[in-house]
Amino acid sequence: MAEPVCVVARGITFGYPGRPVLDGLDLVVSAGERLGLVGENGAGKTTLLRVLAGSLAPMAGSVSRVGSLAVVDQELDVPPGTTVGTLVEQTSAATRAVADELEAAIAGFDHESGDLGAYADAMTRYEQLAAWDVDRRIDEALTRFGAPRDVSRELATLSVGERYRARLACRIAERSDVLLLDEPTNHLDAAGIDYLTGRLQQWAGAVVIVTHDRRLLDDVMTAILDLDPAMDGRPALYGATRYADYRFAKDRMLLRWRARYRAERKRALVLAAQLDRSYEGLSDGWRPPKGSNKNRRATHARGHVKAADRLVEKLKAEAVEVPVPPLSLAFPDLPSLPRRASTGADLDRPLDPAADRAAAHAGPLLEIRAPRVEGRVDLPGRRIDIGACGRLLVVGPNGSGKSTLLAALAGTVDLDRGTRVLAPGVRLGVLAQEGPAEHAAEPTTSAFDAYARHALRLLESGVLDPDQLVPVAALGLLTEDDLDRPLRELSVGQRRRFDLACALLAAPHLLILDEPTNHLSVGLVDELTAALRLTSAAVVVATHDRRMRADLADWPVLEL
Known part of the structure; x- marks a missing residue:
């Protein structure tokens, strides 16, 4: 007996002013099937989930559901x-x-x-x-x-995490026929993710999940729908349930796509040059041999032009219309030491002996001893120091104090006991679980202007070297169109990309990243992980992401 169909979407089209998102999308999810939605930030994953839930009405197309519905949004x-x-x-x-x-x-x-x-x-x-x-x-x-x-x-x-976990728990307990989840692992620790995985594997109804969690894709999904356009400009459904298989299939498709695109662009340039030469033949000083037909030159040139025009038109008819390729992270070359120590710059500027010794960095970039924040973290007798090019992976269950410890390292929370010493000249790049308050306060400001204002605040605070500023457009995190849009119009994932760009703005010597994979696309998570392993800057990461923890398993670990 065939499984009952729980969710059917036909010809779904949806867009925001000046920005199409979904175009004629078809989707069928039956009871017992678990579909993972992936794609770049801003590709429409959350939008599709809301259309399936009925909270957004499609501009065209229809959605039908059978049975009860449970939804857990990111916000x-x-x-x-x-x-x-x-x-x-x-x-x-x-x-x-x-x-x-x-x-x-x-x-x-x-x-x-x-x-x-x-x-x-x-x-x-x-x-x-x-x-x-x-x-x-x-x-x-x-x-x-x-x-x-x-x-x-x-x-x-x-807290945001506590609210999300309470709502997720109630929705999981409902056992609805249709379950729609948006980044469900963002606020869960390892034990919570294991519990969620077990419940989803046994789910009798239809499940659609937006996630960046690569292990969850492996353990739970029966199929993966990638909303990034394939060569035909349409989203692609991958039956492979392992993330590695999906990535292999997608990478092979992208290689074929880009190779064909490059070949057609090369051919277009050759034909354009041929067309230019043919047009030039109409006005150059060439003359036919003596005694030949006086109209021969013009007729011959017009024939060349017509032939070139026909080739160009043929090329256009056969060409693949390639959308803008997915963004690729261009991680900056971060310094490991302040400029005086690393490059010898400004050696003519006098420093006192203590500053000279600090600039040489015989000691750590950052050190914290016996930190205690009332009711949140208490590490008596512990010394945590991060040296140049150092690495530290912070792990532990929810409520163990990871975020508080990282905030103490960053200097954004005061210690009730203990000491914190930051070496002179050391710049920090901080990515908290939630974006900086100043970004939330200027939602109508364009992303580019907000980035510029953030740079000015850092400059006024004396923690930015204008010669080492990282331009946001060079990072490959947001497109030019995204940078021109107000922050409030960006998706949750795009705002997370913006926060990551702000953490890199000052070319920091030490990166402090709290759950850096939250809300990011799976492709960007892969790129970021590789970049963190290779960067010359020191890095502290707190994460529940099981695949990232496995990828960083050779780093020193602090377990709370």
Whole structure:
């Protein structure tokens, strides 16, 4: 018996003013199938998820769903007064409604003339949802995801991660027919990801997930839909369920695509040169041999022009219309030491002996001892130092204090105990889990102007060398069109790219990155991982991303 179809999208078209996103997309996801949505940031992954959920109406096309729906967006609106109990009640109410339907069917069933089909449907639905077990499932999911279990806690008082985990736990406990998840592993630790993986592998309904988590793609998905255009300009569905297989197939396609494009551009240049020479023949000083037809030169030249025109038209008819290639990270060549120590620059400027010794960097770039932040992190007797070109991988479960420790290293949170010493001249590049407050305060400013303002703030603070500024356009993180758009019009992933660009702006000697893979495309995660391994700058990374941790397994590890 064929599996019931849960989600069908036909000819979906959607775009924002001046920016098409989806164009005639078809999609079918049946019960038991788990589809991973991948693609560059801004390719339309979140938009497609919202169209499937019904929160966005397509400009053309249609979406049909069978059964109940559960959605977990990246961003959660929090109405005043909303509590953890509100989320729990929404989940349990939906499930208990099924139990009430069964009780009503049992109470009103006429054994002589009753509708056995309706009774059977109610019983099947009740067993499918295991409605008798919903309270235990909610409590288990909240616990396993590390979400608050106090139903009186207001969501507005929780961190972004806590709010996300509470909502995810409730939606997982629902056992809906259609489950739509947007970057579900962003706020989970290793134990939470393992629990989520197990639940998704057993999901009876249809699942569509936007994710950058390469291990999740391996462990859960039955297919991968890449929204980046293929050679025909359309998204590509990869039946391969392993990320490595998908990357291999995509890379081979891109090689063929680019080779054909280069060959056609080369041929177009040859024909254009031939056409130019033919047109020049109409006006040059060439004369036919004595006694020949006086019109021979012009006729001969016009024949060359017509032949070249025909070749150009043929080329246009056969050409592949290639969209703009995906962005590729151009990671800057970061310095390992301040300029005086690394290049000998400004040696004519006098420094005191202490500054000279610091510039030579006999010691670490950054050192922190016995750090303590009340209620968040406490490491008595611990000394953490990062030397030039040093590496440190910080791991631990949610709530262990990783983000607080990185903020202490960055100097953005005050220590209640302990000391922090940053060597003179050392520049930091910091990527927090959430973007800087100044970026959130200027949502209508274009990305390019916001980047320029950030540079000015760093310059005024004395932590920017104008000669070593990294231009945002040179990084390959955002297109020129994206840079001209207001920050608020960028997708969550594109804003994360912008935050990464800001962390690189000052050409830092030390990068401090908190969950750097969050919201980024899988392709960019691969590129960033490779760049972090090779850069001359020192790097501190805190991450739950299992593949990144495996890729950085040879780094020194600090486990909290």
